Amino acid sequence: MSNTIYLGYYFKVKPLHPAVEILIAELGYAGFESFVENEDGVTAYIQKSEWNKGVLDDIHILNSDEFEITYTFEDIEQTNWNAEWEKNFNPIIVDDLCSVRAPFHDKPDTKYDIIIEPKMSFGTGHHETTYMMIQHILKNNFTNKSVLDMGCGTGVLAILAEIKGAKPIEAIDYDNWCYLNSLENVERNKSKHITVLEGDASLLINKSYDIIIANINRNILLQDMKTYASCLNENGMLFLSGFYYEDIPIIRAECEKHLLKFEEKLERNNWVSLKFLN
Incomplete structure (x- = not known):
């Protein structure tokens, strides 16, 4: 049985501010619970039990003409987190x-x-x-x-x-x-x-x-x-x-x-x- 219980979303944001702050606030409302900012944007984590296919539907900033935001996501294994932690x-x-x-x-x-x-x-x-x-x-x-x-x-x-x-x-x-x-x-x-x-x-x-x-x-x-x-x-x-x-x-x-x-x-x-x- 897999021990994957989180999804990691990797958002690239241009320009960074104030877009990152707005994005984190909206993701918080959507159920994301941990955030790590970096030079390209922000990584956000959500428990798989809280995730659904429409989890980003109400993230209005993703459709804003003021910012360019792209993202990828993947399953996060429990054993992968230490590397992410030390890196960020x-x-x-x-x-x-x-x-x-x-x-x-x-x-x-x-x-x-x-x-x-x-x-x-x-x-x-x-x-x-x-x-x-x-x-x-x-x-x-x-x-x-x-x-x-x-x-x-x-x-x-x-x-x-x-x-x-x-x-x-x-x-x-x-x-x-x-x-x-x-x-x-x-x-x-x-x-x-x-x-x-x-x-x-x-x-x-x-x-x-x-x-x-x-x-x-x-x-x-x-x-x-x-x-x-x-x-x-x-x-x-x-x-x-x-x-x-x-x-x-x-x-x-x-x-x-x-x-x-x-x-x-x-x-x-x-x-x-x-x-x-x-």
Whole structure:
């Protein structure tokens, strides 16, 4: 049986900007979940279970007269991702405080340093949503706080939460690759207070946390908001991302329905991240 569960789309874009940003936004709405920008355009990855023949039908920029965009696509074997990763990944630094890098990168001079090897997992820090969630963690007090990282991807946010003093921490993802990759990255960073679980919000019954981090997508957030609110301790903090500026009203309305109070918004290339208080 094949272990191929992703498709890789290779888009060549002329001119690159702002076309690449628009393309990534539209692909995100269509179900693509990981993006790697390069000098020719962008590579986008989608799970085969989310793919259909019309997956690009609503990508309006592909029919724009302003840009020239061509693409090819292929099945991505699990064993191929390391080569793609090493070829395309550059270390990132967030607010001059936190670096996210691969094992083969030199250690930068930052206060916090995280080493990850994401394979097919989402959450390298390059995507706007992960970047903003890192910013939230850097700005807020995590010392001795119990934390949930929901939709943990590579585990990078849980790892940073522990570095900032949080404990205990649970990192949950429904995707098996993300689960296994988070386990690897937790060990790689010598984290001692993170428990990685494979599953969804059904694992949260009778649990409670001081801080919940949920970087998923709009529909899942809306579906599970009631559960998040019920798990959040008094005076707890909820950090959300994985959606666009236009989604703020519906996300905020759902949070306020469960008595969560809006506190702060971060925005990056039309992606947003929101902070709520219980």
